[in-house]
Amino acid sequence: MTSVTGAALSASLGASLLAAVAGAALPRRVRPAGAGLCTAVAGAAAVVAGVAAMTGRSWSAWLPELLPLAGVRLAVDPLGGLFIAVTGAVAVCAAVYGVGYARPPRDGHGHGLDGRTVQAVLPLFVAAMLLVPAAASVSTFLVAWELMALASLLLVVAEHRHRASVGTAGLWYAVMTHLGLVAILAGLAGLAAAAHGESFDRLRAAAEGLSPAVRGAVFVATFAGFASKAGIIPLHVWLPRAHPEAPSHVSALMSAAMVNLGGYGIVRVGFDLLGGGPVWWWLLVLAAGAVSALYGILQAAVATDLKRLLAYSTCENMGLVLVGLGAGGLLLTAGARPPAALALTAALLHVVNHAAFKTLLFLAAGSVLRATGLRDLDALGGLRTRMPLTTAAFAVGALAASALPLGNGFVSEWLLLQSLIGSLGEGGTISAVTMPVAVAALALSAGLAVATFVKAFGTGFLARPRTPQAQAAAESPATMGVGMGVAAACCLALALVPAFTAPGLAGAVQVVLPGQDALTGQVTLRLAAASSTVSPLLIAVSVVGAVALLRIAMIRRARRRARLWDCGMGPLNARMEYTATSFAEPLQRVFDDVLAPETDLNVTPLAESAYLVESVTYRARVGDRIERRLYRPVVAAAAAVGEAARRLANGSVHRYLAYGFGTFTGVLILLAVTR
Amino acid sequence: MSDVTYVRLLDLACGAFLLAAVLVLWRRDLAAIVRLFAIQGAALAALVAVLGVHEGLDGHGAELLALGAGLAVLRAVVLPRLLRRAIVGGDVRETEPLVNVAASLVVAAGLALLSYAVTRPVVALEPSPAVRAVPVALTVVLIGFFVLVTRRRALSQVVGFLLVDNGITAVAFLTTSGVPLIVELGVSLDVLLAVLVLQVLTARMRAAFGGTDLDDLRELRD
Numbered sequence: 001m002t003s004v005t006g007a008a009l010s011a012s013l014g015a016s017l018l019a020a021v022a023g024a025a026l027p028r029r030v031r032p033a034g035a036g037l038c039t040a041v042a043g044a045a046a047v048v049a050g051v052a053a054m055t056g057r058s059w060s061a062w063l064p065e066l067l068p069l070a071g072v073r074l075a076v077d078p079l080g081g082l083f084i085a086v087t088g089a090v091a092v093c094a095a096v097y098g099v100g101y102a103r104p105p106r107d108g109h110g111h112g113l114d115g116r117t118v119q120a121v122l123p124l125f126v127a128a129m130l131l132v133p134a135a136a137s138v139s140t141f142l143v144a145w146e147l148m149a150l151a152s153l154l155l156v157v158a159e160h161r162h163r164a165s166v167g168t169a170g171l172w173y174a175v176m177t178h179l180g181l182v183a184i185l186a187g188l189a190g191l192a193a194a195a196h197g198e199s200f201d202r203l204r205a206a207a208e209g210l211s212p213a214v215r216g217a218v219f220v221a222t223f224a225g226f227a228s229k230a231g232i233i234p235l236h237v238w239l240p241r242a243h244p245e246a247p248s249h250v251s252a253l254m255s256a257a258m259v260n261l262g263g264y265g266i267v268r269v270g271f272d273l274l275g276g277g278p279v280w281w282w283l284l285v286l287a288a289g290a291v292s293a294l295y296g297i298l299q300a301a302v303a304t305d306l307k308r309l310l311a312y313s314t315c316e317n318m319g320l321v322l323v324g325l326g327a328g329g330l331l332l333t334a335g336a337r338p339p340a341a342l343a344l345t346a347a348l349l350h351v352v353n354h355a356a357f358k359t360l361l362f363l364a365a366g367s368v369l370r371a372t373g374l375r376d377l378d379a380l381g382g383l384r385t386r387m388p389l390t391t392a393a394f395a396v397g398a399l400a401a402s403a404l405p406l407g408n409g410f411v412s413e414w415l416l417l418q419s420l421i422g423s424l425g426e427g428g429t430i431s432a433v434t435m436p437v438a439v440a441a442l443a444l445s446a447g448l449a450v451a452t453f454v455k456a457f458g459t460g461f462l463a464r465p466r467t468p469q470a471q472a473a474a475e476s477p478a479t480m481g482v483g484m485g486v487a488a489a490c491c492l493a494l495a496l497v498p499a500f501t502a503p504g505l506a507g508a509v510q511v512v513l514p515g516q517d518a519l520t521g522q523v524t525l526r527l528a529a530a531s532s533t534v535s536p537l538l539i540a541v542s543v544v545g546a547v548a549l550l551r552i553a554m555i556r557r558a559r560r561r562a563r564l565w566d567c568g569m570g571p572l573n574a575r576m577e578y579t580a581t582s583f584a585e586p587l588q589r590v591f592d593d594v595l596a597p598e599t600d601l602n603v604t605p606l607a608e609s610a611y612l613v614e615s616v617t618y619r620a621r622v623g624d625r626i627e628r629r630l631y632r633p634v635v636a637a638a639a640a641v642g643e644a645a646r647r648l649a650n651g652s653v654h655r656y657l658a659y660g661f662g663t664f665t666g667v668l669i670l671l672a673v674t675r
Numbered sequence: 676m677s678d679v680t681y682v683r684l685l686d687l688a689c690g691a692f693l694l695a696a697v698l699v700l701w702r703r704d705l706a707a708i709v710r711l712f713a714i715q716g717a718a719l720a721a722l723v724a725v726l727g728v729h730e731g732l733d734g735h736g737a738e739l740l741a742l743g744a745g746l747a748v749l750r751a752v753v754l755p756r757l758l759r760r761a762i763v764g765g766d767v768r769e770t771e772p773l774v775n776v777a778a779s780l781v782v783a784a785g786l787a788l789l790s791y792a793v794t795r796p797v798v799a800l801e802p803s804p805a806v807r808a809v810p811v812a813l814t815v816v817l818i819g820f821f822v823l824v825t826r827r828r829a830l831s832q833v834v835g836f837l838l839v840d841n842g843i844t845a846v847a848f849l850t851t852s853g854v855p856l857i858v859e860l861g862v863s864l865d866v867l868l869a870v871l872v873l874q875v876l877t878a879r880m881r882a883a884f885g886g887t888d889l890d891d892l893r894e895l896r897d
Contacts, residue, residue, distance in 0.1 A: 188732070332677045446752045654824055654825070654827075655819075657823045658824045660820070661821065661823070661824045664820065665786070665789065665817065666818075667794045668789055668790075669789060671793055672789060672792035672793045675866055
């Protein structure tokens, strides 16, 4: 007798495989619809499996025949169930959306997304992401992880024929994701070797008795790997490249589901398998998270590429999740279990919320990209009247991402803040020093997030169109609207009645902290650890009520239409509008030392007089400073070594043979001498 | 045959085997090189036959004798003939090898020393007369490799490759007192195919470049 969880997860994996087959076999005309539908079914089944697991119906399976040597060991506990459910929900939205998105726009030039590769790999990617949290042994976990990395890599480079930058992004992604895999592999293999077994149960049982050095090394190695998957500074470099260049529904899957699994890995290894650790682990996690949150949102605030902005926002949000995890670990080490449970709950809730709004935002950005061919906010504008549905979707997402009330981001960030503030008295000096700093980082990142999303929404969707492409935009097909609608509904539900997630989150947290129930209440959330409450629904009702009252009051007053005041300069045109660059300029100026933007001003005077200007060109670019400082030297060194190595291969067959001969005799001589 | 005769015959065959390989380094005339290769093939066949006779003619020894006959046909007749066909109409001399003849001979001596040093533990395992001859076979492998590295003509290269293969075969027979027929058949077929392919390639090279100096191919890299 299998449980609901097992049946649903098997159904989900089966449907993914079916979708992959459909994507590979169906004719082009019906391919996106067939594969998308099956993937959506797979996602829905995964949601069922995840929810069932979160409500206590754990499930495990042992399939010794499926993989040679180790077999496949699966187990879904509430913690894994949470991530399975999130991935499934994102997959539903992305799959439905993908049906319309893959169809070429009306003007003909197809972008190849209805090709066999993309359509067949996307369901496999979803299946791999479902397997990662379900894995219960090191080998199964690594296989699923690698499958996920490879599938996502194929999807990232789906449009490589259209833009050269896709190839570069794919290369960065491939290198970073495999270095991450190497780190995780080293860490988990070390752990398995020390524990004399590779099933998670065995690791859990043996972790207690390992030496601190082994535990520390395992944690640092796996943390590096998981952090690079989660896009944590300074291992984030692939993220702002790969997410913009991937097809938008793939971006949504990667940004809302895949990066979560980095956080999952940290919880699973750090809290569950290793059972917590010394203070420095969690300080490391907290610091990485705080830096990531700040730097990510700062880069997002000055980004003008819409999808790049969203990608950096992912860095920020995963940073916030890590702040929660780090705080939780710190408090757990100090023995303060209720606040630790609250911090973990906040972090997991933020994972859920981020998945919801980031799916929505990437799908909306994809809708814009499909309609206009543009990602540059400076060239967009005026989409409100042309794409009302997309605009509404983006507005909901932006509200959520800016962590203001009425958005779902607010709830989890508020919880996170409460847990940090509430834990000030706990855990001695270290926590007394770090927690206020973390609170400050959180507050600053929330503030910058507001500026970022006001910029994205204001310059991208409001005002007048700045280019003919934006002028000619038209609303996307219905399936894309449905995809965005589902995501928006999730956002609204999470924003208004977040309490419905409380039992599931409590189950997930109890995997690592048994007996802790951080959140209670239905309409009003009551925190067990800090004596505070929040009621998003009441906030929403009061805000909506106040707005309605204002509208009613406004109707009373006489209104008349008039032209905007333009200082007598004649009609305002699109050139006079705030652009994304100009909106972010003050911020860029404030954070000049951190961002170090490259500006280039060329003034060409007339030949006759130095005082008369013929033309002025101004070019400003905000690069990623961490990438420039940290990665460029490494990449340059690698390139130099590679270039030098070319001299080894000068084309002479004799030289190649001589290498073999020299090595062979060298080894023999070594043998003869050393033995 | 008595043990003394066996050891003498074995040593004679091994000596001819090694000497042929060393002389390949000495001669520059491609036809002579092919002749030397044929002699080496015959020596290898003789070596296998001696081993077979020593085993006794009933059962295993007979199989070894049959193998020896097969080896003689392939390595002393068929392969040399194929190689000789490749010479016709092309270069006849190995002009200026990358390492000159005198130095090559010195290197060959060094390689022989090396293989004696390396195979000491193998010999120590079972110091029978056949196993004592393993260093000779290994020397031939190394010399063949050295020919591959230093000789310019495509034909010399093929001969170098075949020397390596002869050496490996000899090691196999000397250490295991007989390779199963099926394995030896497979290896022989592989070698035959490789030589056929290399012969075609040589002819092609000559057609394309007018010569078979492998360094002419230098421009073909990335």
